[in-house]
Amino acid sequence: RSLLLGQTMGVPWVDWSDWLPCDRAFAVPCTNVEPLTPYTRATAQRAGWTWRIPLQHRTGNGYVFSSRFCSEDEARQTLLGALDGEALDEPRLLRFQAGRRQVGWAGNCIAVGLASGFLEPLESTSIFLIQAATIDLAGLIPRRGEKVDPRLVREFNRLFAVHYDRTRDFLVLHYTANDRVGEPMWDHVRNMALPDSLAHKMALFRESAAAPEYRLGLFSRDSWLSVLEGQGVLPSAANPLTHRLSAADLQARLDDLAERIAVNAADMTPHAEFLASYCASEARARPGIPATAA
Numbered sequence: 001r002s003l004l005l006g007q008t009m010g011v012p013w014v015d016w017s018d019w020l021p022c023d024r025a026f027a028v029p030c031t032n033v034e035p036l037t038p039y040t041r042a043t044a045q046r047a048g049w050t051w052r053i054p055l056q057h058r059t060g061n062g063y064v065f066s067s068r069f070c071s072e073d074e075a076r077q078t079l080l081g082a083l084d085g086e087a088l089d090e091p092r093l094l095r096f097q098a099g100r101r102q103v104g105w106a107g108n109c110i111a112v113g114l115a116s117g118f119l120e121p122l123e124s125t126s127i128f129l130i131q132a133a134t135i136d137l138a139g140l141i142p143r144r145g146e147k148v149d150p151r152l153v154r155e156f157n158r159l160f161a162v163h164y165d166r167t168r169d170f171l172v173l174h175y176t177a178n179d180r181v182g183e184p185m186w187d188h189v190r191n192m193a194l195p196d197s198l199a200h201k202m203a204l205f206r207e208s209a210a211a212p213e214y215r216l217g218l219f220s221r222d223s224w225l226s227v228l229e230g231q232g233v234l235p236s237a238a239n240p241l242t243h244r245l246s247a248a249d250l251q252a253r254l255d256d257l258a259e260r261i262a263v264n265a266a267d268m269t270p271h272a273e274f275l276a277s278y279c280a281s282e283a284r285a286r287p288g289i290p291a292t293a294a
Contacts, residue, residue, distance in 0.1 A: 005101055005111040012102045014117075019172045019195060020098035021066040021185065022048045022120050026076055027092050029058045031085035038271035042122065043082070044178070046070065047185045049122065050082050056281040058088060064120055069185035096120070098168075104160035105153050110137060117164055122174060125167050128218045132163045159216065166217040169198040170224070177231035202233060209235035209242075 005011045017023060032054065041052040045063065047070030053060040063079035070078075076091050100117025104110060113130045136159045140152045176194060180186035194202075204210045205228055213221040228234075242250070268274075275281075 002101065002111060002115045004109045005104070005106060005115055009106045009109050011106050011111075014099050014102055016098040016100075016168055018192065019168070019189075020120055020175070021068055021189065022064045023095065023097055024067050024072065024075065025062050025064045025094045025096070025121075026072075026079045027060070027062040027094065028079060028083070028090070029060055029088045030083045031088065032057070032059055033084040034272070035270060036272040036275070038274075044180065044186075045078055045082075046183055047075065050079060051121070052082075052084070056275060059084060064122070066185050069188075100160075100164045103157040104133060105156045108148075110156070112137075116160070119164070119167055119171060122171050123167070123219075125171075125218060129163060129167065132218075133160065136160070162216050163218075165195075165197060166212075166214065166219070169195060169201065170219050170227070172198055173202070173224075173227050173233075174231070177227070177233050179232065202228075205233060206235055208237055209239040 001007070002011075006013065036056070037054050043050050043052070045065070048063060048065030050063045051061065061079060061083055063075050063082075065075045065078075072093065076093075079091055080087060096118050098119055101111060101115075104112075104116045110133075112133045113126065116133065117129070119125055119129075136156055140156050142148050142152060172189075172194065175186075175189035176192065176198075178186050178190050180190075201212050201224075205224075211221045211224045211228065212219075245253075269277075
């Protein structure tokens with residue numbers, strides 16, 4: 001609710017719901033289904049996406065959706081129909097809006113976390129944004145008893161905007177680079193006008209395979225490459241740096257990488273066995289306990 005920065009200090013809200021239209025989420029746990037998988041799964045749906053997060057004692061599920069393109073009742077039924085196991089509770093509805101405060105520091109008030117903004121959980125960035133603000137503040141907070149230098153405030157707010165805006169661009173990329181033609185929400189996000197910063201990144205990549213590589217921000221160049229390439233945003237020409245390697249050298253490096261991945265993957269134990277030996281939960285160690293007890 002941002003009682004201090006937003007309501008008391010009157011710092012305006014920067015609304016990003018045109019770019020990130022999802023504004024609701026239903027969440028519900030269900031019973032586990034073996035085998036226990038070592039990853040979160042996100043699946044596109046008609047008006048958003050569902051998550052599946054396997055834990056030792058239950059599986060967490062949710063549906064993040066846009067109320068402009070889907071009713072709450074339809075979303076609830078979609079989520080319940082996507083469960084692997086029996087629902088352990090009634091789906092819980094969460095409402096939110098994508099965006100951030102114009103600044104994170106105003107006067108003697110500094111907002112951290114949800115008081116400063118919110119981005120939907122597609123890449124689970126909330127904890128990172130809290131940590132980034134805390135680290136930035138630790139380096140810029142004035143010494144005890146001294147008057148606040150406005151340059152400290154300006155630098156904190158510059159970093160605040162960098163972290164939020166770069167995270168926003170990465171999330172929007174997931175939506176706009178889609179080929180789900182004929183579904184209203186996906187048609188909207190594929191054809192909408194993009195933030196200038198994201199449009200610039202995508203144009204650079206299409207022109208010369210130059211992917212974003214920042215010192216600041218959560219997502220590395222590999223993360224950007226995974227989404228750009230994975231969702232069909234392809235360059236029209238090779239990056240000039242690739243000319244330093246012959247085709248044979250490049251193929252040899254790729255073959256070596258593939259072999260090392262295969263060898264290491266083959267040596268890994270199943271996820272459930274690893275958890276049992278490393279950090280088994282009480283619920284799994286004592287199978288007589290109902291799954292909801294944990």
